Amino acid sequence: MALRALPPFKGAFLMTTEDRDLRTGRTYWQSRPMPAVPHRPLTRDVKADVLVVGAGISGALVAEALSDHHRVIVVDKRGPVMGSTPASTALVEYEIDTPLIDLSKQIGRVKAERAWRRSHLALHALAARTRALGIAADTRRTDNLYLAGSLLDADGIAAEAQARRQAGIETLFLDRRTLADRFGIKRPAALLAFDDLALDPRRLTSGFLNAAIERGTRVYAPTEITDVESGSDGVTATTANGRTIRAGAIVFATGYELPRYVPKRRHQVMSTYAIATVRQKQKPLPEDCFIWEASDPYLYLRSTPDGRVICGGEDEEFSDDEARDALIPQKTEAIRRKLGKMLPHIDTTPDFAWAGAFGSTPTGLPSIGAVPGLKNAWAVLGFGGNGITYSRIAADIINAALSGKSDPDADLYAFARTRAVR
Known part of the structure; x- marks a missing residue:
């Protein structure tokens, strides 16, 4: 598969994702009760400031962070907390899979130290936010x-x-x-x-989704996005049942089922x-x-x-x-x-x-940021052994960007400007 520079994109594209069977077997977390997350299918056209695609841990943390100052809609083709999140073993760490001494050889000591410090900060911020919101997720x-x-x-x-x-x-x-x-x-x-931080990932996710809902976030599920039209004035997403969602921006938090236009290299x-x-x-x-x-x-x-x-x-x-x-x-x-x-x-x-x-990924770092060439679109690829910590970093970076600010470490996780030629 060849790669070429990705030109500015405006127009419609098929919102096809890699359809995966994300987990098999009954996980320990599924044996424990989880607070319900209010949701319903989308039966009419709706508008929002931000559309978040995915109601797992990444989507939950992003939606909660954005809900302070934005009208947010979350959609998921399965339902809240029904993807890969329940399969997590929930060792929530700041430690990156790649040792600091090895990461320094790959990206340089200064950037490697920044990445480790940011993960350290993000984990403590996640613990503090969970406590501040009163989320009962067996955290310790x-x-x-x-x-x-x-x-x-x-x-x-x-x-x-x-x-x-x-x-x-x-x-x-x-x-x-x-x-x-x-x-x-x-x-x-x-x-x-x-x-x-040890915790229950399902209870954590439902807690953050419910905190966002209390501020007006709406969750539509099962709702699958099939097409997205992107332009300088925002995005229009079309669902499988023909409804539309108009938003100023879209955030892909679809875990291991990546949308077609999100770069997958590395x-x-x-x-x-x-x-x-x-x-x-x-x-x-x-x-x-x-x-x-x-x-x-x-x-x-x-x-x-x-x-x-x-x-x-x-x-x-x-x-x-x-x-x-x-x-x-x-x-x-x-x-x-x-x-x-x-x-x-x-x-x-x-x-x-x-x-x-x-x-x-080769470095153990996630990819978080604007989708190259796709206006008003963001993506979270929180891959690696500490994906929940990376989801907190994603929430910080995207919240800052959509609030007209910049995150000091956004460059560490940004996507390269390439896309696959099919």
Whole structure:
């Protein structure tokens, strides 16, 4: 597929998206009640300042941020919180998948430090906003244990600790003996970071959608956008049932189902797997924390409020849902084996097992910003291991832009001015 510079675009285009089966299996979060999100199908033509396409976590955070000063409409072809959000393992971190020392080699130290600091700031802002809105999402601050692995050995972990501290992000280096004594884990070294966020992703998303609704946001679902006409005076979206939505701007927050005209270069949709164990009879760890590895692919885990362990990993570089789903039994056993090796004292029997779509980029950074060549259109590709944190960054960047301001870090995530030639 060739790429060419994208010229200014004005006119109509088909709003076709990559139709994916985003998850399979029953996730742990689906076993827990979630506040209802008022919504209805679109049966008449409507107007708004901003149209947000997607009612998952990205759309929810964007809509809530915009609803302070804009009339917002949210649409989703399935329904609120019915896409990939329930498949999240909800280790909400500021840590980027790409270590700071490696990201510095890819984009330069100054930009890499900015990206890490912005993720750090965004996570704290998300926690504060959740608390300010009174959203009950089982949120709690938790530390983060980053184990030496195939990407970073003990020396690499030490270098990463130093780089983070130089960037103003506090972390603690643990050598082999300290790690074993404190956490009972046998690895050459680890980093202990502080104040990440554990939460229920469905409750968080419904909470932010409902906060936006209280300020006048309307949610229409199931409603699928099929065509969009874009111009200097705004956008007109047409739905599958022939209704129109006129808005000053459109924001694509469609997760792993990307609209045709949103650049996909550097973005890969993959498959990932997760389990939630039976309730443990004893505390899984001496100290409650997230755990993940400096490896590719990596194992990651957390505890739940009712004493289970959620563990994910075993990523595959394909997105075909049939091939993905066929591997669920095999991947479940592989995750159980690795989890049991890391924490021999726990019961790895799964009560829940699921598979889902997962996005990645070479840098571990998302793409957020104006869609090149498409007037008044914005997109959120919050790919990577900390997509919920990236969704908060997206809300900040888009809210600033649509309010006539600029975000100081918008350049870190902007789309390149290219598009696929079909």
